[in-house]
Amino acid sequence: MSMRQFFLLSILWVSSGAVSANTPLVDVTINHQAYSFETAPRLAEVLKPLAEQDDWYWPATRLYRANSPFIEQQRQQTLDFIAQLINTTDMPLKALLAQLHVDIKSWNLAERVPLTIDYDLARTVPAFNPRFEKGSYQLFIAKRPTDVHFWGAIPITVSLPHRSAAPASSYITELQQNQFKDTDRVFIMQPDGEVIEVGVQLWNKQHIEIMPGSMVFIPFATHWFTSELTELNRQLLALAVHRIY
Amino acid sequence: MALPKLCLAFFATFLMSSCAGTYNSYVDMFKVALTPIEDVTLTFSDVEQAEFDYVYVRYGEKPRIAMALMLAEKNQYKWVSADQSLLITENGRIVKTLGLANDLLYLTNRDADPLKQQLNTNSTWVRQADWSVGEYGYLMRSSFDVYLEDTINIFSTSLSVTKVIETVTYEQKSNYLRFDSTWQNVFWIDALTGRVLKSQQQLGPGMEPLESVYISEIVRRLKQNGVVVAKDAI
Numbered sequence: 001m002s003m004r005q006f007f008l009l010s011i012l013w014v015s016s017g018a019v020s021a022n023t024p025l026v027d028v029t030i031n032h033q034a035y036s037f038e039t040a041p042r043l044a045e046v047l048k049p050l051a052e053q054d055d056w057y058w059p060a061t062r063l064y065r066a067n068s069p070f071i072e073q074q075r076q077q078t079l080d081f082i083a084q085l086i087n088t089t090d091m092p093l094k095a096l097l098a099q100l101h102v103d104i105k106s107w108n109l110a111e112r113v114p115l116t117i118d119y120d121l122a123r124t125v126p127a128f129n130p131r132f133e134k135g136s137y138q139l140f141i142a143k144r145p146t147d148v149h150f151w152g153a154i155p156i157t158v159s160l161p162h163r164s165a166a167p168a169s170s171y172i173t174e175l176q177q178n179q180f181k182d183t184d185r186v187f188i189m190q191p192d193g194e195v196i197e198v199g200v201q202l203w204n205k206q207h208i209e210i211m212p213g214s215m216v217f218i219p220f221a222t223h224w225f226t227s228e229l230t231e232l233n234r235q236l237l238a239l240a241v242h243r244i245y
Numbered sequence: 246m247a248l249p250k251l252c253l254a255f256f257a258t259f260l261m262s263s264c265a266g267t268y269n270s271y272v273d274m275f276k277v278a279l280t281p282i283e284d285v286t287l288t289f290s291d292v293e294q295a296e297f298d299y300v301y302v303r304y305g306e307k308p309r310i311a312m313a314l315m316l317a318e319k320n321q322y323k324w325v326s327a328d329q330s331l332l333i334t335e336n337g338r339i340v341k342t343l344g345l346a347n348d349l350l351y352l353t354n355r356d357a358d359p360l361k362q363q364l365n366t367n368s369t370w371v372r373q374a375d376w377s378v379g380e381y382g383y384l385m386r387s388s389f390d391v392y393l394e395d396t397i398n399i400f401s402t403s404l405s406v407t408k409v410i411e412t413v414t415y416e417q418k419s420n421y422l423r424f425d426s427t428w429q430n431v432f433w434i435d436a437l438t439g440r441v442l443k444s445q446q447q448l449g450p451g452m453e454p455l456e457s458v459y460i461s462e463i464v465r466r467l468k469q470n471g472v473v474v475a476k477d478a479i
Contacts, residue, residue, distance in 0.1 A: 118343070
């Protein structure tokens with residue numbers, strides 16, 4: 001190797017090293033502000049820039065991993081299934097399903113990372129301060145939410161003020177009645193990612209309260225359309241876990 | 246006849262020796278179970294020389310522990326125990342817990358807490374509490390009685406303080422059978438600095454009271470007052 005070749009290779013090696021050193025390993029968008037980390041950060045390090053800026057309600061913190069290919073596949077699978085149902089049903093269920101089809105197309109989706117997120121906990125207990133894997137993430141930190149959102153077998157998503165010490169069943173009468181929604185149960189999708197099935201009828205009513213900021217899924221009544229609506233409920237619930245709201 | 250006896254003796258010895266390990270472990274287990282766990286006690290000198298601030302905490306009937314000040318930020322003190330439980334206080338008021346069976350997740354309207362302001366007998370405070378067992382927005386209403394003269398006895402000396410009794414009423418209709426929708430918290434406050442030096446706080450109905458003594462602040466206060474305290478005073 002000539003001196004000239006050695007010199008050129010040295011420059012290439014140094015420059016490639018410099019590029020890899022400056023390429024962020026982890027990108028996190030926290031409340032629409034972008035942060036980059038060149039080495040894999042721990043949770044507390046990621047939370048630090050915003051944690052002390054406000055009185056955050058940590059149970060409502062949500063973490064998503066961006067660019068997970070299976071999410072779009074899952075969305076398409078659900079959309080195809082709804083389209084198939086639209087073709088085989090009559091009004092007014094057809095209209096309800098068509099509206100749901102439009103809504104789901106507009107959903108902002110990313111892979112939900114199920115993780116208990118609390119800045120104080122992360123700094124106290126190492127098990128709650130995991131290291132981020134390489135990739136891009138979206139993190140949402142909020143003050144204590146004041147609303148609860150209902151969606152599913154109802155014409156439009158409805159937001160109701162959170163009620164103190166009130167069971168899930170106490171909200172149901174506020175929702176528009178229709179013949180297609182399951183009147184026996186709802187699914188609380190808590191901001192922290194936990195999904196809780198709750199009985200809301202007199203015979204199965206449970207005192208389970210809704211965490212502020214939760215999404216509540218009103219399932220389709222399955223006796224109307226046999227097993228296909230059962231499958232639709234399952235797919236909607238599985239997809240909605242990854243919904244960014 | 247000698248041989249069967251010898252065999253029997255050997256067999257009995259074998260059995261006894263085989264059980265010895267288990268027997269000893271049972272004895273050890275009972276010793277541990279029956280030995281009372283003692284309260285943590287720090288001397289005046291221990292606290293004076295400590296790198297961090299310490300607070301004594303007793304939860305219900307459990308032994309007293311010492312929690313170290315992990316962080317002081319945003320007007321909050323964050324106290325950590327050896328088993329990684331966390332108490333977060335704002336001027337002595339416990340506003341969040343991590344590590345209890347039912348943690349206090351969040352308390353609203355904390356800025357209006359009369360403990361942070363000019364406290365008098367007419368003071369009232371309303372806030373909502375969220376609990377980790379899945380109870381959200383439980384309304385608590387407090388009224389306060391201020392008793393100007395009281396003392397804290399610690400480190401073989403006494404310190405003059407203002408005693409404040411807070412009567413708390415849990416306003417929400419109970420979802421479970423509860424007999425204590427009203428209870429009292431007590432705060433002993435340094436009249437000069439307004440800092441809570443000692444407290445007995447029940448966070449919610451049916452919960453065991455948490456007693457705290459801010460020993461590091463008491464040591465500082467005693468030294469400021471020029472009180473001579475023996476190094477080994479507890």
